[in-house]
Amino acid sequence: MPYTAIQSKGGATRTQARSLTPTSGLDLRDLPQLLQPELAFKMVNYITDAQGRLKKRKGIEELFTVGGTDPITFIERYDSDLFIFGYGTTVAAYSVSADAVTSIKADFTDSDALIGVRYGDYFFASNGIEKIFRISRTLDYDAQTGNFTAGDIVTGGTSGATAIILEDNDSGVTGTLTLGNISGTFSDGEVITDPSGGSADVDGTVDWTASEVTDSSPCTVMKVINARLFTNSDTQGEVKYCAIDDGTNPPFTDWTTSATADDAGGVNDRFIGNINAIEALGENIVVFGDKGKFAFFINTIDSAGTLTKVEVFQMSRRDFGGASGAIATDIGLVYMNEAGLWALSSIGQPNIPFSDQEGLITKLLGPDYFADATFTNTDIVYDERQNLVLLTYGDDSTTNNAVIAYNVETKAMSEFSGWTFNRWLNDDGTIYAGSAVDGAVYTCFVGYDDDGLSIGTEFEQEMQLGSLEELKDIGKFYVQGFLTSGAPITVSFNVYDRTGRYASNRMQYTWSAQVALGSGKGYDAMAYDAGAYDGDLDSSELIESFDGAMTGIKRVLRLRVNFSASDTSQHEINWFSVAAKRGPLARRRKLTKV
Numbered sequence: 001m002p003y004t005a006i007q008s009k010g011g012a013t014r015t016q017a018r019s020l021t022p023t024s025g026l027d028l029r030d031l032p033q034l035l036q037p038e039l040a041f042k043m044v045n046y047i048t049d050a051q052g053r054l055k056k057r058k059g060i061e062e063l064f065t066v067g068g069t070d071p072i073t074f075i076e077r078y079d080s081d082l083f084i085f086g087y088g089t090t091v092a093a094y095s096v097s098a099d100a101v102t103s104i105k106a107d108f109t110d111s112d113a114l115i116g117v118r119y120g121d122y123f124f125a126s127n128g129i130e131k132i133f134r135i136s137r138t139l140d141y142d143a144q145t146g147n148f149t150a151g152d153i154v155t156g157g158t159s160g161a162t163a164i165i166l167e168d169n170d171s172g173v174t175g176t177l178t179l180g181n182i183s184g185t186f187s188d189g190e191v192i193t194d195p196s197g198g199s200a201d202v203d204g205t206v207d208w209t210a211s212e213v214t215d216s217s218p219c220t221v222m223k224v225i226n227a228r229l230f231t232n233s234d235t236q237g238e239v240k241y242c243a244i245d246d247g248t249n250p251p252f253t254d255w256t257t258s259a260t261a262d263d264a265g266g267v268n269d270r271f272i273g274n275i276n277a278i279e280a281l282g283e284n285i286v287v288f289g290d291k292g293k294f295a296f297f298i299n300t301i302d303s304a305g306t307l308t309k310v311e312v313f314q315m316s317r318r319d320f321g322g323a324s325g326a327i328a329t330d331i332g333l334v335y336m337n338e339a340g341l342w343a344l345s346s347i348g349q350p351n352i353p354f355s356d357q358e359g360l361i362t363k364l365l366g367p368d369y370f371a372d373a374t375f376t377n378t379d380i381v382y383d384e385r386q387n388l389v390l391l392t393y394g395d396d397s398t399t400n401n402a403v404i405a406y407n408v409e410t411k412a413m414s415e416f417s418g419w420t421f422n423r424w425l426n427d428d429g430t431i432y433a434g435s436a437v438d439g440a441v442y443t444c445f446v447g448y449d450d451d452g453l454s455i456g457t458e459f460e461q462e463m464q465l466g467s468l469e470e471l472k473d474i475g476k477f478y479v480q481g482f483l484t485s486g487a488p489i490t491v492s493f494n495v496y497d498r499t500g501r502y503a504s505n506r507m508q509y510t511w512s513a514q515v516a517l518g519s520g521k522g523y524d525a526m527a528y529d530a531g532a533y534d535g536d537l538d539s540s541e542l543i544e545s546f547d548g549a550m551t552g553i554k555r556v557l558r559l560r561v562n563f564s565a566s567d568t569s570q571h572e573i574n575w576f577s578v579a580a581k582r583g584p585l586a587r588r589r590k591l592t593k594v
Contacts, residue, residue, distance in 0.1 A: 014580070014581055015466050015472075015580050015582055017464055017577065018037065018575060018578075019461055019463070019576055020037065021053065021459075021575065022038055022048055022412065022461065023038045023048055023050065023410050023412060024364075024410065024411060025040070025364070025406075026039070026040060026413045027040070028365050032462040032560070033462050033464070035461070043415060044416070045414075045415075045457045047386065047407070048410065056565075056571050057445070058447060059448050059451070059455055060419070060442040061442060061451055062440055063094075064094050064101060064441055066090075067438065067439055068088070070087040070088035071087065071435060071436045072423055072440070073112065073113065073114040074114060074423055075425045075434045076116055076118050077427040077428075081097050082094065087434075087439050088114075089107060089108045089110045090103055090104075090105070090108070091104045091108070091116065105125070105210040108125075108127045108130060109127060109129040111127045113128045115220060117223065119245075120180065120251070121181065122136050122166075122250060123135040123136070124222060124229065126222065128218050130212070130218055131214070131217060132219065132222075132231070133210045133211065134250055135211075136167075136179075136208075137179050137207070137209070138178050138207055138209045139204070139206050139207070140174070140177075141175055141203055143173060143201040144175065146198045147170060149168075149196040150165050150166065150168055150249065152195055152196050153194065154179070154198070155192065156190050156191075157192065158187050160184055161184030161187075162183050163179035163181060164181045165178075165198075166250075186206055187202060189202060211250075213255075215255040216242075217240065218234065221324075227244050227251075228252075229242045230278050230285065231278075232275035233266075235270075236270050237268050237272050237289060238266060238268045239267050240255065242255050243255070243264045259309065260308060261308055265298070265309065269294040271291065272318075276290065276323050277324050278326075279326045280328065281333045283297045284296065284297050284347050285297065285298075286333060288326055292321050294316040294317070295313070296311045296312055296314060299312045314347050314350055320339050323337060323375035323378040323393075324376075324379065325379035327380045327389075329382045329408060330387075330408055331343045331345065332346070332358075334361070334380055337375070338370055338375065339360065339367075340362035340370060341361040341362045341389070341406065342360055342361060343358065343359050345357045361389075365413060372395065372396040373393050373402075374394030374396075374397060377393075377394070377423075379392050379400075380424070381425070385429050386407075387410075388408075390416075390424060391404050391405075392419070392422070392424065399437060402415075418453070420435060420437050422435060431444040447568075448567075448570045454568050455568070457563070462558060463559050463560070466580070467582075468558075470582050470584070470585055471582075471584060471585070472555075472556055472581065473553070473555065474551045474559055475579045475580055475581065476549075476550055476578075477491075477493075477549050477550075477576070477579075478548040479576040480546045480547075480574045480576070481572050481575075482543065482544055483512065483542065484541055484542055486569070487565065487569035487571065488510045488513075489512075490508060490510060490564045491509045491561065491562070491563055492504070492505050492561075492563075493506050494506065495553060495556040496556060497556055497557065498556070507552075509549050511563075542571075555583065557586060559580075
């Protein structure tokens with residue numbers, strides 16, 4: 001009797017993989033074919049903040065420009081109308097209402113290191129060569145008939161403008177008022193008065209004044225912490241801080257070191273090299289250098305009835321240190337070095353090595369991701385509204401040309417392309433950025449174009465469809481999201497064939513918004529509204545789109561699904577799925593027996 005093979009009635013094994021988009025962001029460390037659906041290996045100009053929410057990032061819009069090729073070295077908000085910024089040899093102010101730039105001090109020595117910080121109605125700037133300059137707004141007067149009183153409100157008799165008198169440089173019948181909290185515009189020649197009897201005529205208009213703080217030293221790092229100004233100095237590893245602000249004006253003038261509790265002082269840890277950043281973490285002052293970091297706090301003690309201070313070291317580490325731009329966030333102190341982006345949440349005990357609570361945020365990017373990076377002008381900003389930490393740096397370039405984004409809630413990392421920023425500013429939730437290639441300043445996360453240019457997006461994931469050795473026949477593909485009419489997305493299927501060779505664009509489709517003729521409604525008559533997008537409503541033109549295709553791709557080992565677009569419109573990819581038939585093991589017999 002002949003032998004008959006057992007016949008299977010079940011046919012090929014079917015499998016299906018579904019992605020709810022990468023809630024955990026990029027993973028460039030691990031093998032793509034082993035990644036779980038919450039991870040991707042390409043994610044450019046996308047933000048993910050929840051399951052099934054892969055959103056194209058918003059764009060930028062130029063706020064103002066001073067032209068030229070000098071990058072913006074700092075930008076800070078001064079008041080509701082004014083920004084103060086630095087570039088080249090110049091510190092200047094930009095008025096939003098007047099759409100005009102005013103030069104404040106244009107003769108700093110060119111060092112590409114201009115920095116600045118605001119403190120109340122004063123501003124402080126330095127460049128590592130000149131001493132610190134104090135910047136304020138002043139108003140000249142003449143024909144004085146009564147002395148002005150610091151702290152009073154001065155009022156313009158004709159204009160009705162008001163301001164707080166911070167200082168009065170009185171020369172008799174003439175003088176200069178230093179003003180704060182200015183409201184309105186004082187008129188040349190009008191009478192100004194204060195409640196204590198001060199009276200004079202305005203001589204000119206409100207102007208900017210830059211005065212050298214004679215007791216200070218040149219610096220490239222400045223940070224206001226607990227009513228003191230902390231800086232670096234020419235000496236490696238040295239931190240200086242001024243006397244505490246006692247409420248008299250101007251502040252931060254006394255830099256004479258003393259043991260008295262409120263006086264100036266300093267600390268030094270020369271092992272860390274050049275200081276790049278100074279930040280506060282609780283009561284501790286954390287200092288980042290080229291070759292390490294240290295932390296200290298200022299302790300006040302009673303010494304024979306006199307309050308004195310002593311700097312107490314809490315931590316001193318020899319490691320990769322930190323670049324410029326460390327920042328406090330909800331997850332701790334975030335800083336950057338050649339190993340990646342870190343979060344320091346707690347300073348450990350000084351007598352227990354490595355007791356700090358610290359973690360590498362970018363570990364999934366792999367150990368070589370920043371191998372060719374330049375951190376000279378690294379800067380970090382925290383966008384609380386989107387839960388994003390944004391880092392700008394130079395990728396194989398001395399000029400900042402790369403941005404990565406980290407979601408502190410989902411721990412997802414993504415890449416932003418098309419942005420060349422030198423400095424960030426978070427002003428009450430609005431993110432601004434200064435250019436790394438010219439004198440332009442931009443408002444970030446507005447619209448869906450980069451100052452009129454298209455934003456290119458790309459996302460790619462490898463789908464797990466069975467064992468790594470099996471051949472598969474790719475069948476039905478489904479995708480759901482929200483698109484803009486007239487702005488299609490290209491869906492590409494990249495595969496590895498039966499021999500393991502990579503073949504890009506084995507199959508390619510165009511995914512377009514589906515509009516029912518005559519109705520203006522999207523698929524399933526469901527418009528993209530505030531409810532669907534959790535209140536982040538940017539356009540009523542977004543249309544829900546659920547689509548698919550029968551791919552018919554035969555005998556492949558691996559499948560990668562790629563989404564790409566380049567346009568000035570909004571879209572969101574929510575989920576996609578792939579069905580496949582699992583076939584036989586791949587026939588490979590090329591190993592040579594030894």
